[in-house]
Amino acid sequence: MLEQLKEEVFQANLDLPKYGLVKYTWGNASAIDRESGLFVIKPSGVDYETMKASDMVVVDLNGNVVEGELRPSSDTATHAVLYRYYQEIGGIVHTHSTWATIWAQAGLDVPAMGTTHADTFYGSIPCARYLTQEEIDRGYEVETGKLIIETFEERGLDILAVPGILLHGHGPFTWGKDAKSAVMNSVVLDEVSKMNLFTRELNHFAKELPQNILDKHYLRKHGKYAYYGQK
Amino acid sequence: MLEQLKEEVFQANLDLPKYGLVKYTWGNASAIDRESGLFVIKPSGVDYETMKASDMVVVDLNGNVVEGELRPSSDTATHAVLYRYYQEIGGIVHTHSTWATIWAQAGLDVPAMGTTHADTFYGSIPCARYLTQEEIDRGYEVETGKLIIETFEERGLDILAVPGILLHGHGPFTWGKDAKSAVMNSVVLDEVSKMNLFTRELNHFAKELPQNILDKHYLRKHGKYAYYGQK
Amino acid sequence: MLEQLKEEVFQANLDLPKYGLVKYTWGNASAIDRESGLFVIKPSGVDYETMKASDMVVVDLNGNVVEGELRPSSDTATHAVLYRYYQEIGGIVHTHSTWATIWAQAGLDVPAMGTTHADTFYGSIPCARYLTQEEIDRGYEVETGKLIIETFEERGLDILAVPGILLHGHGPFTWGKDAKSAVMNSVVLDEVSKMNLFTRELNHFAKELPQNILDKHYLRKHGKYAYYGQK
Amino acid sequence: MLEQLKEEVFQANLDLPKYGLVKYTWGNASAIDRESGLFVIKPSGVDYETMKASDMVVVDLNGNVVEGELRPSSDTATHAVLYRYYQEIGGIVHTHSTWATIWAQAGLDVPAMGTTHADTFYGSIPCARYLTQEEIDRGYEVETGKLIIETFEERGLDILAVPGILLHGHGPFTWGKDAKSAVMNSVVLDEVSKMNLFTRELNHFAKELPQNILDKHYLRKHGKYAYYGQK
Numbered sequence: 001m002l003e004q005l006k007e008e009v010f011q012a013n014l015d016l017p018k019y020g021l022v023k024y025t026w027g028n029a030s031a032i033d034r035e036s037g038l039f040v041i042k043p044s045g046v047d048y049e050t051m052k053a054s055d056m057v058v059v060d061l062n063g064n065v066v067e068g069e070l071r072p073s074s075d076t077a078t079h080a081v082l083y084r085y086y087q088e089i090g091g092i093v094h095t096h097s098t099w100a101t102i103w104a105q106a107g108l109d110v111p112a113m114g115t116t117h118a119d120t121f122y123g124s125i126p127c128a129r130y131l132t133q134e135e136i137d138r139g140y141e142v143e144t145g146k147l148i149i150e151t152f153e154e155r156g157l158d159i160l161a162v163p164g165i166l167l168h169g170h171g172p173f174t175w176g177k178d179a180k181s182a183v184m185n186s187v188v189l190d191e192v193s194k195m196n197l198f199t200r201e202l203n204h205f206a207k208e209l210p211q212n213i214l215d216k217h218y219l220r221k222h223g224k225y226a227y228y229g230q231k
Numbered sequence: 232m233l234e235q236l237k238e239e240v241f242q243a244n245l246d247l248p249k250y251g252l253v254k255y256t257w258g259n260a261s262a263i264d265r266e267s268g269l270f271v272i273k274p275s276g277v278d279y280e281t282m283k284a285s286d287m288v289v290v291d292l293n294g295n296v297v298e299g300e301l302r303p304s305s306d307t308a309t310h311a312v313l314y315r316y317y318q319e320i321g322g323i324v325h326t327h328s329t330w331a332t333i334w335a336q337a338g339l340d341v342p343a344m345g346t347t348h349a350d351t352f353y354g355s356i357p358c359a360r361y362l363t364q365e366e367i368d369r370g371y372e373v374e375t376g377k378l379i380i381e382t383f384e385e386r387g388l389d390i391l392a393v394p395g396i397l398l399h400g401h402g403p404f405t406w407g408k409d410a411k412s413a414v415m416n417s418v419v420l421d422e423v424s425k426m427n428l429f430t431r432e433l434n435h436f437a438k439e440l441p442q443n444i445l446d447k448h449y450l451r452k453h454g455k456y457a458y459y460g461q462k
Numbered sequence: 463m464l465e466q467l468k469e470e471v472f473q474a475n476l477d478l479p480k481y482g483l484v485k486y487t488w489g490n491a492s493a494i495d496r497e498s499g500l501f502v503i504k505p506s507g508v509d510y511e512t513m514k515a516s517d518m519v520v521v522d523l524n525g526n527v528v529e530g531e532l533r534p535s536s537d538t539a540t541h542a543v544l545y546r547y548y549q550e551i552g553g554i555v556h557t558h559s560t561w562a563t564i565w566a567q568a569g570l571d572v573p574a575m576g577t578t579h580a581d582t583f584y585g586s587i588p589c590a591r592y593l594t595q596e597e598i599d600r601g602y603e604v605e606t607g608k609l610i611i612e613t614f615e616e617r618g619l620d621i622l623a624v625p626g627i628l629l630h631g632h633g634p635f636t637w638g639k640d641a642k643s644a645v646m647n648s649v650v651l652d653e654v655s656k657m658n659l660f661t662r663e664l665n666h667f668a669k670e671l672p673q674n675i676l677d678k679h680y681l682r683k684h685g686k687y688a689y690y691g692q693k
Numbered sequence: 694m695l696e697q698l699k700e701e702v703f704q705a706n707l708d709l710p711k712y713g714l715v716k717y718t719w720g721n722a723s724a725i726d727r728e729s730g731l732f733v734i735k736p737s738g739v740d741y742e743t744m745k746a747s748d749m750v751v752v753d754l755n756g757n758v759v760e761g762e763l764r765p766s767s768d769t770a771t772h773a774v775l776y777r778y779y780q781e782i783g784g785i786v787h788t789h790s791t792w793a794t795i796w797a798q799a800g801l802d803v804p805a806m807g808t809t810h811a812d813t814f815y816g817s818i819p820c821a822r823y824l825t826q827e828e829i830d831r832g833y834e835v836e837t838g839k840l841i842i843e844t845f846e847e848r849g850l851d852i853l854a855v856p857g858i859l860l861h862g863h864g865p866f867t868w869g870k871d872a873k874s875a876v877m878n879s880v881v882l883d884e885v886s887k888m889n890l891f892t893r894e895l896n897h898f899a900k901e902l903p904q905n906i907l908d909k910h911y912l913r914k915h916g917k918y919a920y921y922g923q924k
Contacts, residue, residue, distance in 0.1 A: 023422065026347070026350075043461070044459055044461065045459055045460030045461060046461065070461055071461055074459045096345075096346075098426060099429075101345060101347060102426050102433060103433065105344045105345040105430040105437060106430050107434065107437060108433065108434060113567045114558075114563060114567040114631050114632065115632045116558045119488075130444060140447055169344070169444060170444075171346070187485055191485065194560065195563055195564050195567060196567070197429060198561075198564045198659060199564050199568050200433070201663065202564060202659050203569065203570060206567060206568045210592055210631070212595050212598055213593070213632075216602055220536065228506055228536045229506050229507030230505070230507060255880070275921055276922030276923060301923055302922075302923055305913065305920060305921045327807075327809045329887065332809060335807065336806045336807040336888060336889070336892040336899060337892050337895040337896035337899045338896065361903055361906060364905050367906070371909055371913075400806070400807050400902045400906055401808045401906075402807070402809070428891060428894070428895050432894065481716070576794060576864070577789075577862060577863045578719070578789045578794060646717060649716055649717070653791070657791060657798060658798070660792075660795045660890060661799050663890070663894065664796065664799040664890050664893070665800065665801060668799045668800060671862045672823055674826050674829055675863075678829050678833055682767065682833070689767060690737055690738055691737055691738030692737065692739065692764055
C-alpha cells in the first residue's frame with residue numbers, strides 16, 4: 001500500500017540526520033497521497049539506524065492508522081490538521097534543528113535578511129505564540145496544527161510562499177509540494193536562522209533585505225517568470 | 232564476567248566521540264549490574280581507536296578492581312558514589328562536551344527554555360559549586376560524587392527526572408537507566424546548552440518555558456501517561 | 463569540446479559541498495579557456511550527487527550556450543561580465559557560504575585581522591552596495607557583474623590581489639587564475655569571515671593587522687619575492 | 694634516514710586536518726631526533742591528499758636541508774630556533790586553527806577557565822606581541838622563534854607546563870615531547886579557546902579556575918604524583 005510514497009517518506013526521514021537537522025529520533029517527515037486521502041509518516045521513537053521503508057505508517061486524515069505495525073509519530077495529529085486544511089501541501093517535516101529552534105526559543109520571527117532566505121521564503125518566517133492551557137487540555141497536537149493555521153490566517157500569509165513556521169519554545173515545522181521539498185525548506189530555515197543570528201551580532205543595525213531584491217530573488221525561482229533550474 | 236555489560240559499556244564509550252561529545256580520551260561511560268553489585272567502566276587514558284570491549288574494567292562499589300588488566304577511569308570513585316547512593320541509576324557518563332562545559336565554566340544552571348529540554352530534563356539542570364580545599368584533600372573523585380548528591384538533596388531534585396549535572400569549572404555528568412540512555416542524556420544536555428546560550432544572545436529577554444508546556448512535554452515521554460515511542 | 467576544462471570545473475563544483483561552502487545546489491564554479499574565449503559553467507539547479515562532468519555547459523562571453531543539453535547557472539551572465547573585463551581571471555566561484563554571507567548580510571567589508579587573511583587577500587574584502595531598482599530592471603545578473611567592476615574601480619583595487627567580494631544581502635563571489643584557486647579563495651574568505659566575527663566579539667577593540675605584517679605575509683606567498691610552496 | 698621519525702611526522706601532519714585544525718596546507722608539524730640533532734618537517738605547500746611519508750624533509754638545527762627533494766615548510770626556521778633553545782621539546786606544530794587564531798587576532802592570552810585547560814596547560818596560554826619592523830627585516834621566521842622564547846622568559850613560564858603560545862594576529866604554535874603530543878596540545882588549545890570565548894559571552898563575570906583546582910587537575914596528569922592513564 002502506497003509503497004512508492006513510503007519509500008519517499010523513508011528517504012526524507014533519513015535526510016534529516018544527513019543534513020544535520022536531527023539527532024536520535026527528534027524529527028519526523030510525512031507525505032500525502034491526495035487521491036486516497038491517506039498520508040505516510042515515520043513511526044514514533046524508532047531508531048534511524050534500524051528503521052526501514054516498510055516501518056512507515058499509513059494514516060487517514062483523522063490521524064487513524066490504516067496500515068502499519070508501529071505507532072505513528074506522536075505529532076501525527078498536527079500533520080493531519082495541516083493536510084486537511086491546505087490542499088496544496090504534499091509533505092511536512094518537523095525537527096528541533098539547532099538554529100531554527102533557537103529562534104523559536106527566543107520567540108522571534110526570522111526576518112528576511114538575505115537572498116538565501118528570499119530564494120525560498122517570501123518574507124519573514126513567523127513564530128507562533130505558546131498554546132494556552134485550554135488548548136493543551138483539548139489536545140496538544142491537534143491544537144498545534146490549528147495554531148499554525150491561525151497564525152497564517154491572521155497574518156494573511158500564503159502557505160506555499162512561506163513554507164514554514166516556528167512554534168514558540170518548541171521548534172520548526174516546514175512543508176512543501178512533497179516530502180523532499182519539505183526537507184529542503186527545513187535546511188534553508190535552519191541555515192538562514194543561523195546566518196541571521198550572527199548577522200545581528202555582527203551589525204546590530206543590519207536591516208532586512210530591500211523589498212525589490214526580495215521580490216527579484218523569490219520570483220527568479222518561483223511562479224511563471226522563474227528562470228532557475230532545468231524547467 | 233559481565234560480558235554483555237562490557238559490550239554495552241564499550242559501545243556507550245564509542246558513542247561519545249561519534250556524537251561529538253569527546254575528543255581523544257576525555258570522557259568515560261559505565262554501567263552497573265545490580266545483582267552482583269559490580270559495575271563496568273572504561274579504562275583510563277586508552278585510545279578510543281584501539282580500545283576493545285575486553286579492555287573494560289569490572290569494579291566493585293568501593294571502586295576496587297575485580298577484573299581487568301588496565302586501570303579504570305580516574306573518575307571511577309565518582310561513579311561508585313553515585314551507584315551506591317542512587318539505586319535507580321543503571322549507567323553514568325562523564326564528558327567535557329563543548330557546550331555543557333561552557334555552562335559549567337560560566338557557573339550557571341541550564342534553564343529549561345524549550346521542549347527539547349523538557350522532553351528529557353524536568354526543569355533546570357543544576358551547576359554544582361566548586362569543591363573546597365578540604366574536599367580536594369580528602370579525595371577529589373569521591374567528594375565530587377558527594378557534591379552531586381548534596382546538590383540534588385539541597386534542591387530536592389529527583390535523580391531520574393533531572394538526569395544530569397554540571398560541575399563548576401569542569402563539565403557534565405549524566406546518568407540514566409543504562410549506559411545508552413546516559414549517553415543520550417549527555418547528547419541532549421550538550422544540545423540544549425548550545426541552544427540556550429544562543430537563545431539568550433538572540434533575545435536577552437527570552438524566558439524559560441512556561442510550566443504547563445514543560446509538564447506536557449515531559450509527561451508525554453515519561454511516567455504512566457506517556458504516549459511517545461513504541462511501548 | 464574543452465573536456466579537460468569541463469573536468470576541472472566539475473571537480474571545482476564538487477569541492478564546494480566538500481569544503482562546506484554549499485548545500486544542495488546553492489553555488490556555482492566556472493573556468494575560461496582564453497584561447498577560444500569560451501567558458502565552462504555548472505548547469506542550473508542540478509543535484510550535486512548526480513551531476514557529471516559532461517553536464518557542464520560551454521558558454522561564450524555573451525553568455526550564450528555553445529554546447530550542452532542543460533541550462534547554465536542562472537548567474538552565468540555575472541561570470542561572463544567578469545571574464546570579459548578582467549583578462550587575468552581564469553576561474554570564478556559563487557556561493558552562499560555561511561560566514562561570508564553573514565558579512566554580506568551585515569553590509570560590511572571584511573577587514574584584514576590576521577595572517578590567514580593576508581596570505582591570500584591583500585587588504586579588506588569589499589562589500590558592494592545593493593543593486594538599484596533600475597539596475598534590477600535592466601538585468602540582475604549582468605548588473606551584478608558591473609557592480610563588482612564598479613566597486614573595484616572606485617576603490618582602486620587589483621582584481622588578483624583581492625580575489626573576492628561580497629554582495630550586500632546576497633553572498634560572495636571569488637575568482638583566481640583557475641577554478642581550483644577560485645574555490646580556495648572562497649574557503650579562505652569564509653574562514654576569515656568566521657574568525658573576524660568572533661575576534662570582534664571577543665575583543666571589541668581588536669585592530670586590523672599592522673600594514674607591515676600584512677605586507678610580509680602577502681609577499682611571502684605572492685609576487686617575485688615569494689618563498690612559499692615548491693616553485 | 695630517520696624513516697621512523699618521518700612516519701611519525703607524516704602521521705602528525707595528517708592528524709591536523711583530521712582534527713579540524715587545518716584546511717588545505719595551512720599548518721605544519723615536525724619532530725626532532727636529539728641524537729643526530731636533525732629534525733623532520735613537512736614540505737611547504739604540498740597537498741595533504743597526495744603527501745607521502747617520504748616527502749618529509751630532514752633539516753639540521755640551522756634550518757639547512759640535509760635530505761629531501763622538496764623545500765621544507767616556510768616556518769622551518771621558527772621550529773629550528775625552538776629546538777635549539779629548548780632541549781626538552783621533541784615535536785612542534787603550527788596551525789591557523791579557528792578558535793586559537795581568534796584569540797591570537799584579538800591579542801589576548803587564553804585564561805585557564807576550566808579543567809579541560811588545566812589537564813594540559815598549567816595556567817594562561819600567552820599571546821606574544823607583534824614583531825617589529827626591525828625584526829621582520831632581520832628575518833621573520835627566526836625572529837618569531839626568538840619572540841616565543843622572549844615571551845616565555847619574561848613571564849617565567851616552563852616550556853612543557855605551558856606547551857603552546859599565540860602569535861598576535863597570526864595563530865598558535867604548540868609543542869610536546871613528540872609530534873603526537875604537540876598535535877594533541879593544538880587540539881586542546883583550540884577547544885579551550887572556543888569554550889572560553891563562549892563562557893565569557895554567556896557570563897561576563899565568569900572567573901578563572903581557582904588555583905587549587907588548577908593544581909589538582911594538572912598534577913593528576915603530570916609529574917610524579919600523576920594517576921591518570923596506564924603508567
